[in-house]
Amino acid sequence: MLAETLEAVRSSQSKRTIYIRFVLATLAVMVLFKTFRFGRWSPWQVRELSDFDAFCIVARQVWQGELDLVYRFESLVKLQQAFTGSASFMPWTYPPQFDLFVAPFALLPVGIAYLLFITATLTAYLLTLRTIAGKDFSHVLVVMFPALAITVGCGQNGLLTGTLIGIVSLNVERRQVIAGLALGAMVIKPHLAIAAGAYMLSTRRWVVLATATTVVLASSLVCTLVFGWQIWPAWLGAIRESTIFLDRGFYPLFRMVSTYAALGQAGVPPSIAFCAQAAAASLALSAVVLAVWLGATRRTSSAFAPGVAAMVSVMISPYAYDYDLPIIGIGLALMLPDLERLASVRERSFAYGLILLAGAYGMLQSARLAAQFGNEADLTGVDVPSVGGFAMMALLALLLRLQWRATQPALIAPRAAG
Secondary structure, three states: OHHHHHHHHHOOHHHHHHHHHHHHHHHHHHHHHHHHHHOOOOOOOOOOOOHHHHHHHHHHHHHHOOHHHHHOHHHHHHHHHHHHOOOOOOOOOOOHHHHHHHHHHHHOOHHHHHHHHHHHHHHHHHHHHHHHHHHHHHHHHHHHHHHHHHHHHHOOOHHHHHHHHHHHHHHOOOOHHHHHHHHHHHHHOHHHOHHHHHHHHHOOOHHHHHHHHHHHHHHHHHHHHHHOOOHHHHHHHHHHHHHHHHHOOOOOHHHEOOHHHHHHHOOOOHHHHHHHHHHHHHHHHHHHHHHHHHHHOOOOOOOHHHHHHHHHHHHOOOOOEHHHOHHHHHHHHHHHHHHHHHOOHHHHHHHHHHHHHHHHHHHHHHHHHHHHHOOOOOOOOOOOOOHHHHHHHHHHHHHHHHHHHHOOOOOOOOOOOO
């Protein structure tokens, strides 16, 4: 069984050390290689547009005082082509707070900026994950390796958002102001904070919510002062345009892990796929509420509910990618003690396999498509299933099944919170 193999990783200190060193060494090599790639220092000079390139383009526009151009797709495509010489295109729908965050990248060479950003966020994520997981760190690290690798590879911010959700989970019990600051910082990707917000509402963490709201309002005021009020309608306009892009399949849906992407790539009409996404989001939020109840009735530990909130964070929005999956690692680390009690070996194997599949699928397909069609080929019309989305749907179903089982007092004996 996969669960027995993975869980054997933590059976001794020597095994844990070997696996941790192997994963960290592999990630370090990837960071070094990608530093040369983003810095355009490699002899191959691959010029396709990547996520971190998009960050640097926005950073330059901040200093040039023309940030609104990145929210107009007809002008953004020209900026991206001028930056890389590639015909590929990435829409920009991040809130202005993230624009302010990436602005310092323009002050450094792209390769150095990538190295500093990815090293800092990867280190912060690993330290947070280790604090939460404890002796299970090596085990969780192996399960999450594909998701970490794809995030490092494209230079995305999934390690940052995973760290923020981890900080929220670590501090929600005793240091609610710190938890609120971290939750408020999730304004850079608000759709990934919906489940955490639902958990705070369900548990009446008013200090956390008030602090997070203050962070959002204060950062919005700063962005208005720096960029001008017109940045907000520009951002909302980009969101409206991105909805059209998503509806017409212009995004790389095979890299997405949402219900909408899975069904859309399977040929389901967009309207039905959106309804299915809404249903999945409702079930995900219901899982958070149910987890809170299980914790309140002492059927699970106090870490279980925030773990569920972290795990379902990527299941709510249609716009969720494989590089957002590090948040699931936080959820897995929090839930693991309860998971080993509630789930059979077969069920745990299924869960680990789904997480591994969702993290690895997009990376493997991207490599295959690049080898088959070239790095800069137009893949519009190329039919590639969104397997990661189906994996997340199955993981949500398994999670709900385990929670329902935990509600049965005859099957699961109550336990003290801890």
